[in-house]
Amino acid sequence: MHAEVGDTVVVHGRTVGTTDRRGTVVEARGSDGPYLVKFDDGHESLVFPGPDVSVEARA
Template sequence: MHAEVGDKVVVHGRTVGTADRCGTVVEARGADGPYLVRFDDGHESLVFPGPDVSVESHAS
């Protein structure tokens, strides 16, 4: 997974009933992560790419 600043990140819930979390990449700390993401609720966290993460390019 590759993301750039401004891309939208969706972290899919890993258990039944857990909601997806959406946020925006504010800093890329490496070519393939981790990424500092500001989630829609204002919380910021490092996100390490994995199978439960998808990216929507801001260029789209």
């Protein structure tokens, strides 16, 4: 999985009733991650891509 600064990362909920989390890539620390992501709630976290993560390219 490849993401660039400005792309949107969606972390899909892994259990029933859990909502997806969306955020913007602010730093790519490698070609395939990890990515520093600022989520919609203001929280920043390193995201290591896995099967529950998808990337939406910026327009």
